[in-house]
Amino acid sequence: MAEAISDANVVAVLRPFVRACGPMLDALRESDPFGLQARARREEDELAGVEPGLKDKLLNGLTSVKVPGTAAWAGMTGYQRSSWWMNRVGRFTALVTSIPGLGGALADRLPVQDTLGAASQGLLLCALAGEYGVTDVGARVRLIAWVLFERDIDPELAAGRHAQHDEAAEETETAKLTEELAEAERKHGKATLKACAGTLWRLGRALLGITEELEKRPRGRLFHRALGLLPVVGAAGDYLGERSGLRVVWKRGHEWLTTHPA
Template identity: 75%
Template structure:
């Protein structure tokens, strides 16, 4: 029987993971799937569009659509922004996580589902923490450890050692190589790059595989459906969505309970 995984091992794995989540979150935040922000910037000159009416329509759309960088986003409160991450971005990560479910029970015997699921949940927890002003690595490590693994990591341990920061930065850079290459080649982050980076983030958690089984997961009927080949992907998707909402509830409780120091981060 393997030795229990220590808090120190969890921290050693999570610190590079959290650092790598930052550029991924930035990429998702800056994504402009409808082209509204770019079109609004161009709308500064009506002649470019032919008439002022079209310009007003573009700016009106920009005002009403709730995505980062819009007036509607600025008017949202913290919980609404956190909900956006869970409900909008969470759908994408749940789809990517559920793809192994096409293999049914065979895929469920492998750690792929839990690694991708834990990576997705950890990524979105970092994004949610950012909306609450919790930006330091140590605090986010504690949040993920508590919500996903039911561990109460001390602030001192989660803060890591200054001597390790260079190695953590290098590890984070390797995890986000596909994002960097996508931006260089296409001027933006592609869905393929997001999927590849999510996979790398998941692989980085293999060092604590036993812990990944503790994360919030779907109900028994989601898992039962997930055992069926092909349609198992649908069961896994629904299970991941349900688990993510549980994770968000736990995260909200944790952030509120620790607001006395989180607000100082």
């Protein structure tokens, strides 16, 4: 029988994971990834000679889209923004997670599905935490451990204030996980879609150290799992299952965050 995974083991894996989630979420939330703010500034210059009323309507239409980097986004409540993360980002990560399902039962015997699925769920939880103003790494570690693994981690342990904590090793692992994002920033001045996808894969691999715990994470219903065992169409079952699991994670994340305010 394999040795039980301790809370300290979970924390050692989750702390660099949480720290690596930050740069990717920051790129989406704060850097105007859709270019709407920059476009609005260009449009304002180009519309210098347009009648003021029409000009205002055009600019308001451009910045009223509810995505990160717009005025409409800034005016949304934390709950509304967290809903956006669930429906938009959640849909993307669930689709990425479902790709291994093309192999049917063979792929399900490998940890790919669980690692990518857990990485997607952890990323969503970090996004939710940010919208609630919870930025502390230890608090996010406790959030993920509670929602995904049903563990109530001691705050001091989650904060890294214990004898076994290796700050240097944590820094090194975080740098490895965010290597593609940093490279994209150097080359393109921003995080690219390819870099984000590669980072999601790295985040999944980082969770292999607690593979047994990943089996506890919320997932789809029995119907989704049965469909996921079939070749080719298994991708559809895995996709629906991951979407179902993300909804459970989203709900449980709200429960924890409302009882553990920043």
